[in-house]
Amino acid sequence: MSTFDIQDVKRTVAMAATAMTVLEQELNAADAKLGDGDTGGMLARVIGALDNASLPDGGDVGAGFSAYAKAAAMATGSSLGTLLATALMTFARETKGRAEVPVAELGDLLAKARDAMMARGGANLGDKTILDALDAVAKAISGIDSAQEARSKAVAASGEALDQFRQKPNKVGRARMFADATIGMDDPGMLAFARLCAAVAGPGAQ
């Protein structure tokens, strides 16, 4: 049974932070088409804050996620950033007191985060938000024990979600009013999630 610990999480955060330097303007541009053009700048700053957060001693994965959740919540009040903090808080609760977490549990963790984000933000699956990409990944990696396999499934599933939703209208967030005009465009939150999945999976996965 393969597992991950808080150092694995930390490495993943570092990879995401590095990736954001490349993704920042692409995500801003995607958001500018529908919203206020700040998704990339916000995520770069928030993930940078996570990367700089100091983790508590002891290797408790839950305590580590809790520190990340607080860092995210301090760094922004944007929709996506707040939802990210909500997800991190969920992870913290679920992994509290554990030094290692089975990879096979990751899908469940994402599903719980998705539900918490739905409760917080009021959006539904199908609304073309980050939730749809998250949901796809949660399902795709549910129960998978190999980290390698989970990574490549996550990349594939988030990419597919992006493709599937591109031709659908956005139903929440700033793009609400003229939902039809959003057909053909990527949702910036989904796009961010897919791009980051690919970035943290590393060149091996795809």
Added chain:
Amino acid sequence: MSTFDIQDVKRTVAMAATAMTVLEQELNAADAKLGDGDTGGMLARVIGALDNASLPDGGDVGAGFSAYAKAAAMATGSSLGTLLATALMTFARETKGRAEVPVAELGDLLAKARDAMMARGGANLGDKTILDALDAVAKAISGIDSAQEARSKAVAASGEALDQFRQKPNKVGRARMFADATIGMDDPGMLAFARLCAAVAGPGAQ
């Protein structure tokens, strides 16, 4: 002895008004380099107002100029417009009660206008303003009896003044502070005067 009457003046004003439609943006651009970019727009409006002014009956040249002076003064408070009104007021005073004015007197009239404009605006000859072009024309046509000859001399003299002053610094108006930076540029007021001389002289003169 050739003379002009108020109908001749009226025709000249009409020609100037027509010319301004072409000159407007060129003069704005010249003014934008040194000042606030409005010489052309202002002159187009003011000369348009002269063109629309109704002249008193009776053919008194002085009364006609007086009506023009009032129309100009109503239409603007810009430097150049106010100086134009001052010149028209001078013409009015000098030609009061006369139905015809000898062409040979034109040079003197311009010289008197020049002096009134100097008194009103406080500039001196050599400062690279409209005054220098006016002065050159006043001298060039002084005493000349033929309207045809006066026209071509005016065109030549105002053009030469423009050429002569181009390499000198502006000393009044908005271009004061960095007079050296105005070297190589035409003063918008001089340029306006030269262009209008050419326009009202008609294709015959040059």
Added chain:
Amino acid sequence: MKKLMNAPGDFVDQALDGLTLANPSLVRDGESGRVIRRAEGIRKGKVGIASGGGSGHLPLFTGYVGRGLLDTCSIGNVFEGPNVGSCMDAIRLADGGRGVLRLYGNYGGDRMNFDMAGEMLEDEIRTTTVLGNDDIASAPPEESAKRRGVAGIIYAYKIAGANAETGADLDEVTAIAAKAVASTRTIGVSLSPCQVPGSAKPTFEIADDEIEMGMGIHGEPGIWRNKLRPADEIADEMVQRLLAEAPGNAGSEVSVLVNGLGATPLEELFILYRRVAEKLGESGLRIVQPLVGNYVTSMEMAGASISLCFLDDEMKGLLAAPAECPFWRV
């Protein structure tokens, strides 16, 4: 787009420093320094009003802290909601023992953070919520609860703020704020975009001769984009759209806000106002306390919004009550 700033990451904090330095009636407070409160603090026994939102809209939001207006305001980064800690601080600092109204614009991030803050403080402080949703271009009438909050929120600030100063209780203040929001309609028109500090590009692109009707204050897409038209035509369309959505119970008195988005000269706002006043007059409406100026901006965006606040006697009296903040005095 050129900005007079230092680093993008300093933009908000340095602007807040300048705001409070220049206006001693405003003080920075809160754990992240992202709350503006009245210098004199909350008066015991008064219902508090806490607002909040993203930066980039001055005088909104922080500028409306003052007597007869807001008690506190949490403020986020440019176009990002205030973080949850600042929302908690804003609520706490507005608490004079009689509860706190959370009064802010209907945006996802703002809502989530104020909701969380309220939940976290629910054992300590009673809070209520009213969301500004005056932008008629952001959702159809049957989904008006989904509409975004834009310039018209300042009417709710003023009316609820005046009510709170009278000693009204939380339910009363909440009800009048809700009534003010329900009585206010706004539509905007944009001529040129703004740019988030640190972003490589403006929030949108628009041709040199085009305008966009109905655009949001963050550059959210509007209703149509087309060639620039004469100001009177633009004003006519905006007024007509606003009047078509007048509340069912609207009386004959209305306050008007012709608001500049940031880069539009006052001269142009007055040209618009002139026509708006004419058209409202023709519709049998009487204008009360008109406002023309930059009240809610989008940094260097060019354009304007028009807000109508349909008044009854109660709201009219509260709108006219004394109030004082650095950007609005009655």
Added chain:
Amino acid sequence: MKKLMNAPGDFVDQALDGLTLANPSLVRDGESGRVIRRAEGIRKGKVGIASGGGSGHLPLFTGYVGRGLLDTCSIGNVFEGPNVGSCMDAIRLADGGRGVLRLYGNYGGDRMNFDMAGEMLEDEIRTTTVLGNDDIASAPPEESAKRRGVAGIIYAYKIAGANAETGADLDEVTAIAAKAVASTRTIGVSLSPCQVPGSAKPTFEIADDEIEMGMGIHGEPGIWRNKLRPADEIADEMVQRLLAEAPGNAGSEVSVLVNGLGATPLEELFILYRRVAEKLGESGLRIVQPLVGNYVTSMEMAGASISLCFLDDEMKGLLAAPAECPFWRV
């Protein structure tokens, strides 16, 4: 450059209509309708203060008509002086029997027209003249009388206006206005141009990454043009240039105006102000009644100016005296 206007020829009159419609304390008057005066008229026995200038600078000039400020203001077309008739009307309407101070900026057209107006009325009304010439970038110190008047003129309005309200006579009001002008220094920085309505082009061109230090409020050329720098560096240079020209008798108290030229967000003005305040403090100066906002604009020009008014006790008192116009209230 897109403008919310109808025809260029209507721009000024329609803006004045809107201004007076929205602000009942201001009334259009004069033969050409190009005078703004206080609605209540001049108080008999008070010295009158008449100003005037070109349009395109709102709130300047017409916006500063009000109690403790101007009595009347003549107003020209965009960037053109007021015509002589309006100057005469402004002087006449400001006449309460004790003479009228003509207080306006040092521009050729304005000067010629106010001079003529004064000459034409010289048998009826005693007038004096004080010219705003605060722009240190427009001529070297030894030719300070040639300098243009820019944003700092509002200090002269306020100080002379307050003095006139006390019942001071024309010579006193004139002297204090002259002292206010002599105590005020301004420098501006421009980031982008404006465009005269009807003109095919902006008043100047400037690269996307350039600024021009010392530019005038009509786009008159400045001292240098170079790459955009951090706000703090810009503020430092401006403050240093202003302090280098502090009046010989300057005390330790100074009022500061950080003024937006039209399209610059308030956030940026506060970022500048923060640094200006810091630098003035380091120089041992105490800031009194700071002003940050759009007080004197150039339509849609982006940029800012900084004005320092070095105060003695007399001017300080007058600056603090009550005053009220639609754009400034003390």
